[in-house]
Amino acid sequence: MLENNSVGIVAPQIAHFNSPLQLKGGEVLTQYHLVYETYGKLNKNKSNAVFVCHALSGNHHLAGKYSADDRHTGWWDNLIGPGKPLDTNKFFVVGINNLGGCHGSSGPLSINPITDKPWGATFPVVTVEDWVNAQARLADFLGVEQLAAVIGGSLGGMQALQWTLSYPDRVRNALVIASAPNLTAQNMAFNEVARQAIITDPEFHDGYYYNFGVVPRRGLRIARMLGHITYLSDDAMGAKFGRKLRDGEIKYSFEVEFEMESYLRYQGDKFAGEFDANTYLRMTRALDYFDPAAEYGGNLTSALAIAKANFLVISFTSDWRFSPNRSREIVKALLDNELSVRYAEVTAAHGHDAFLMPDKHYHDIMRGYLNMIEV
Amino acid sequence: MGSFEENIAISANIRSDFALIAKWIGNKAKVLDLGCGDGSLLSQLRETHHIRGYGVEKDDSNWLKAMINGIDVIQMDLEAGLSGFEAQSFDVVVLSQTLQAVLNTESIVLEMLRVGREAIVTFPNFGYWKHRIQLVAGKMPVSKNLPYQWYDTPNVHLCTIKDFDEFCMKHEIEIMERLVLTDKEPINFMPNLMGSLAMYRIKAGK
Numbered sequence: 344m345l346e347n348n349s350v351g352i353v354a355p356q357i358a359h360f361n362s363p364l365q366l367k368g369g370e371v372l373t374q375y376h377l378v379y380e381t382y383g384k385l386n387k388n389k390s391n392a393v394f395v396c397h398a399l400s401g402n403h404h405l406a407g408k409y410s411a412d413d414r415h416t417g418w419w420d421n422l423i424g425p426g427k428p429l430d431t432n433k434f435f436v437v438g439i440n441n442l443g444g445c446h447g448s449s450g451p452l453s454i455n456p457i458t459d460k461p462w463g464a465t466f467p468v469v470t471v472e473d474w475v476n477a478q479a480r481l482a483d484f485l486g487v488e489q490l491a492a493v494i495g496g497s498l499g500g501m502q503a504l505q506w507t508l509s510y511p512d513r514v515r516n517a518l519v520i521a522s523a524p525n526l527t528a529q530n531m532a533f534n535e536v537a538r539q540a541i542i543t544d545p546e547f548h549d550g551y552y553y554n555f556g557v558v559p560r561r562g563l564r565i566a567r568m569l570g571h572i573t574y575l576s577d578d579a580m581g582a583k584f585g586r587k588l589r590d591g592e593i594k595y596s597f598e599v600e601f602e603m604e605s606y607l608r609y610q611g612d613k614f615a616g617e618f619d620a621n622t623y624l625r626m627t628r629a630l631d632y633f634d635p636a637a638e639y640g641g642n643l644t645s646a647l648a649i650a651k652a653n654f655l656v657i658s659f660t661s662d663w664r665f666s667p668n669r670s671r672e673i674v675k676a677l678l679d680n681e682l683s684v685r686y687a688e689v690t691a692a693h694g695h696d697a698f699l700m701p702d703k704h705y706h707d708i709m710r711g712y713l714n715m716i717e718v
Numbered sequence: 719m720g721s722f723e724e725n726i727a728i729s730a731n732i733r734s735d736f737a738l739i740a741k742w743i744g745n746k747a748k749v750l751d752l753g754c755g756d757g758s759l760l761s762q763l764r765e766t767h768h769i770r771g772y773g774v775e776k777d778d779s780n781w782l783k784a785m786i787n788g789i790d791v792i793q794m795d796l797e798a799g800l801s802g803f804e805a806q807s808f809d810v811v812v813l814s815q816t817l818q819a820v821l822n823t824e825s826i827v828l829e830m831l832r833v834g835r836e837a838i839v840t841f842p843n844f845g846y847w848k849h850r851i852q853l854v855a856g857k858m859p860v861s862k863n864l865p866y867q868w869y870d871t872p873n874v875h876l877c878t879i880k881d882f883d884e885f886c887m888k889h890e891i892e893i894m895e896r897l898v899l900t901d902k903e904p905i906n907f908m909p910n911l912m913g914s915l916a917m918y919r920i921k922a923g924k
Contacts, residue, residue, distance in 0.1 A: 671794075671802055674802060675802045675803070675804075678772065678792075678802065678804075678807075679804055679807070681748075681770065683790050684790055685789075685790060685791055685792075686791075686792045686793055686794075687781060687785075687793045688793045688794070690778070704782070707782055708782060708785070711782060711785055712785065714786075715786070715788070
């Protein structure tokens with residue numbers, strides 16, 4: 344069953360690129376492809392395109408279902424659709440799986456055109472800047488010169504911000520949600536623990552696990568469990584699980600005793616069964632390396648001087664992974680440059696995950712802002 | 719205290735000082751409005767003075783109204799200071815009928831003068847004779863500019879014109895202009911007694 348305001352049944356598409364892409368790390372991708380999905384129609388002036396950038400474990404499947412009996416919708420289905428805050432009656436919305444991803448775009452799971460073998464561990468380490476460059480090539484491919492908006496949460500917000508720096512004339516609005524101008528040491532520390540869990544898994548085989556017919560499930564599982572702890576607030580975990588026991592009594596064992604453990608194990612297992620470890624390593628590195636102020640002696644105001652877009656910056660009060668303070672740093676740099684910026688600090692209990700939740704006030708903000716964009 | 723935001727919203731509607739504030743704002747000035755409500759003042763100044771305006775608003779529903787009014791509005795609590803704004807980055811910083819409702823009054827006024835080359839502060843004059851009479855009669859004053867009961871008022875730092883003059887002197891704040899009003903009419907005779915609304919145009923002293 345599809346809701347009335349769903350984008351309906353959707354299908355991914357693929358775009359192949361044969362012109363070389365210079366990566367920030369020094370390597371060059373001679374050929375690559377991007378998997379993407381679109382919702383709504385590109386208007387005659389080609390002025391209504393919106394790119395939605397995904398976060399760490401996301402992909403191009405933003406909204407809708409792949410078949411009528413598909414049990415899952417795209418990851419931002421509550422935001423995107425006809426009549427929804429990101430209204431597909433008005434906008435041509437595009438979701439893209441980033442380079443290095445594991446959902447169809449060129450990445451560790453795809454074939455290296457030079458060797459005719461899967462890239463595996465040899466796929467280069469890619470950055471937010473590289474992703475944005477590849478996304479700009481997709482905009483070219485779609486015939487879109489200027490985006491009405493780029494939207495992203497978390498790592499996706501970093502891409503939205505980077506768009507305004509790499510292509511200041513090609514983006515009119517940037518919606519930077521639950522994001523940060525770079526990672527704190529604590530944030531990078533979480534990433535390092537996640538990577539170590541994967542890399543030290545005996546089944547990782549230096550990233551060549553495909554050759555051995557195994558995957559580093561234990562590592563991926565622990566990485567995801569750790570991630571989930573940081574995406575939720577203490578309060579949200581308390582409200583959801585508290586100290587609830589799964590079987591009603593303590594068994595004095597190391598099996599699942601508390602509901603919270605059951606949740607983490609479920610999430611870990613689910614993720615380990617569907618996500619690629621080499622992709623996970625690369626996504627966390629893209630997060631670590633993002634730091635537009637670095638080239639300006641740490642001065643974010645100077646780094647953002649090139650931006651021309653209008654900004655909507657949103658943070659969530661209980662988000663400790665990308666706290667409101669980090670969004671305020673972005674806002675200050677935008678104010679220093681006298682750019683148009685609206686900043687909302689949404690009261691939310693869900694922690695970092697709040698950006699994916701259909702909170703009314705949050706969605707009213709998104710709807711209100713997106714309604715004002717002229718196409 | 720749940721009615722605090724509501725009260726601020728009500729007072730935003732009765733702010734009668736907009737037109738006068740506008741007189742102290744230059745054409746194309748860069749203006750920061752603290753506690754901007756739904757953004758009416760900035761919208762108006764954008765029309766009449768072609769200003770570059772930014773608003774600060776804490777309340778969710780006012781913030782949303784201001785954004786939909788096309789205002790560049792930053793959601794934050796004034797009490798936390800203005801560290802998100804560079805020194806001397808605005809021509810004018812406005813605090814319209816909010817001074818009496820803030821806790822860190824002293825630091826907010828000083829922050830305004832750090833961020834703005836000038837500041838405009840307006841507040842209800844507690845020394846107004848109608849207020850004094852009510853106090854003499856043994857009651858907390860309630861008036862058009864102070865429309866609250868003692869138990870539901872957001873106003874925690876009420877002051878008189880004399881008090882604010884002394885505050886400025888103590889903090890070496892230069893009073894560039896002062897306007898005192900009752901029912902939108904300027905009051906020049908015994909303003910601390912006869913005036914219900916005080917408006918100050920100030921800047922940091924030498």
